[in-house]
Amino acid sequence: MHDIRLVRSDPDAFDAALAKRGASPAADAILALDEERRAVQTRMQEGQTRRNEASKAIGKAMGQGDTATAEALKAEVAGLKETLPSLEAEEKALSAKQADALAALPNLPADDVPQGADENDNVEVSRWGTPREFDFEPQEHADFAPALGLDFETAAEISGARFVFMRGQMARLNRALGAMMLDMQTAAGFVECVPPLLVKDDALFGTGQLPKFAEDLFRTTDDKWLIPTAEVSLTNAVREQILDPQALPMKLTALTPCFRSEAGAAGKDTRGLIRQHQFDKVELVAITAPDQSEAMHEAMCTAAEAVLQALDLPYRKVLLCTGDMSFSARKTYDLEVWLPGQNTYREISSISNCGDFQARRMNARFKPEGSKKTEFVHTLNGSGLAVGRTLVAVLENGQNADGSVTLPSALVPYMGGIDKLEPA
Template sequence: MHDIRTIRDDPDKFDAALSRRGASPAAASILALDDERRSVATVTQEAQGRRNELSKAIGAAMAKGDVANADALKLEVAQLKQSLPILEERERHVSQQLADCIAALPNLPATDVPDGTDESDNIEIARWGTPRTFDFAPQEHADFAPALGLDFETGARIAGARFVFMRGQMARLNRALGAFMLDMQADAGFVECAPPLLVRDEAVFGTGQLPKFAEDLFRTTDDRWLIPTAEVSLTNAVRDQIVDTAALPICMTALTPCFRSEAGAAGRDTRGLIRQHQFDKVELVAITTPATSDVMHETMTAAAEAVLQALELPYRKILLCAGDMGASAMKTYDLEVWLPGQDAYREISSISNCGAYQARRMNTRFRPDGLKKTEFVHTLNGSGLAVGRTLVALLENGQQEDGSVVLPPALHPYTSGMSRLEPGN
């Protein structure tokens, strides 16, 4: 959400920033609605004030016995009673139009975010690890992992496409991965949480999925939403609050199922675990001050990188260009893990600084030390990591020619010493 005062102060600058996101100019239409709202509000307030004046005047006229004047004043009051509801409804309508128009706009990119329209314009910041050299042709996980307990056929039979049924050693590894990553993030200072998986409209609006991305979500018959990520629940934990400055930063983590209809991703990554309707993810969320959000962004990114390094998975760190970021973000790092089966790096985590964009939508503020006026907090979120995609990376990087998979030592305490997956086990 954007501050209307920012748009009023420099509409050209606002439109220029929007254009970096590939969005059309919006300042003129927003300011036209803002002018209309303020004009209608002024007329409404004047009419309300006149009604109050008339009420007093009628009382004074009646006290003097001036019935003719009182009757004339009553006639004017009656006319105002007819016009005021129309004016008030018009003000509500225009105000809602203005709010909807602003709410549909993406966040503005930070100044250090590179220009660009898509992933080809992203900038690689760093790489870690060296991709393994195979003495056989590595396969994609969807081709060899069914023999290890990754059952796509049963998942599809039960729930349809983009669901999986995990068995035995594979289910155990999936559980172990989530626990391992959650422990790492808790040890890094993120408070472990167990949030609701069903949320109300205002929660999904607060983090920016509504109204624009409703088709990518699952809605229940009682008008709740299945969370697409724990970001929604965790970030909204401070909704409609003035947060104690001494409590900042608030750093949270959670391991939850996530649900996405992926309506906007039809035909993409239909094989395997890369893009599922249901998956587990360890989420990182931070609520902090504007002065410290840039440092927190780097801290959260490092926390996600630490998981990949502990699992010995080669990856690269990418700074997204303005046109490739999610709508709520003002700056985003992607971590892309090496998948030998695809001979490519693929996204495994996005860590975003959303600035005050979500805080405005949630009405979450803090009061800087020594000041009476409150300010909006900054919110950040990211994956630390997506369990399914991490599982894919482990399978493909650890695959052996005989179909088994060697697991990194860091996971052995979480798998009761299981060091590899064996076909048919």
């Protein structure tokens, strides 16, 4: 959500920032609505003031025996009582229309975000690790992991495409990865949470998925939504609140199932675990004061990168361009892990600073020390990490010619001492 004062103060700059994101100019339309709303509001306030003045004057006229004036004033008050409700309704409708117009616009990019149309214009920031050299042709996980307990056929019979049924050592590996990630993120200062998986419309509006991206979500028969990420539940934990500045920054984490319809991903990554309707993810969320958010963004990247480094998985860090960022983000880093089966880097985490964009939609504020006025907090979110995609990276980077997979040493304690997955 955008501050209307920002649009009023410099409409050209506002439209220029939207243009960087590939969005059409919107300032003129929003300011026209704003002008119309303020005109109605002025008429309403003038009418209320006149009604109060006339009501007081009636008593004075009656006390002076001026019946004619009193009756005229009564008629005027009666007329105002009839017209004011319609003005109030008109002002309310225009306010809602203006709010909807502002809510439909994406967040404005930070100044240091590169301008570009899509992922091809992203900027690589750094790399870590060296991709392993194989003495055989490495395979994609979907080709060799079924022998290790990754069952797509059974899942398809039960639920359809883009689901998986894990058994035995594969199920244990999935659990081990989630547990390891949670342990590392709580050690980094994030508070572990168990949030709801079903949320109301307001929660998804707050984080920016609704109303624009409803087709990417799963809705229940009682008009709730399955979370696409724990970002929704964790970030909305502060909605409609005025936070104590001493409580900031607030750092939260959760391991949850996530559910996405992948409506816009037809034909993409149809094999394997890369793009599923249901998957596990460790989410990181931070709520900060405005002057803390940039440093927190870097710290959250470090926390996510630490997991990849502990698993000895080569990756690169990428700064997303304006055309590749999510709707709510003002700046995003992607971590892309090396997948030898595909011979490329693939996204395994997106860490975004949303500024006050989500906070305005949620009305989440804090009162700075010594200030009488509240300010909107800044919100940040990121994966620390996506469990399924990390599992893919562990499988593909650790694969052996005989179909087994050698596990990273950091995972062995979580696997009960098992250091290798063997084909059944």
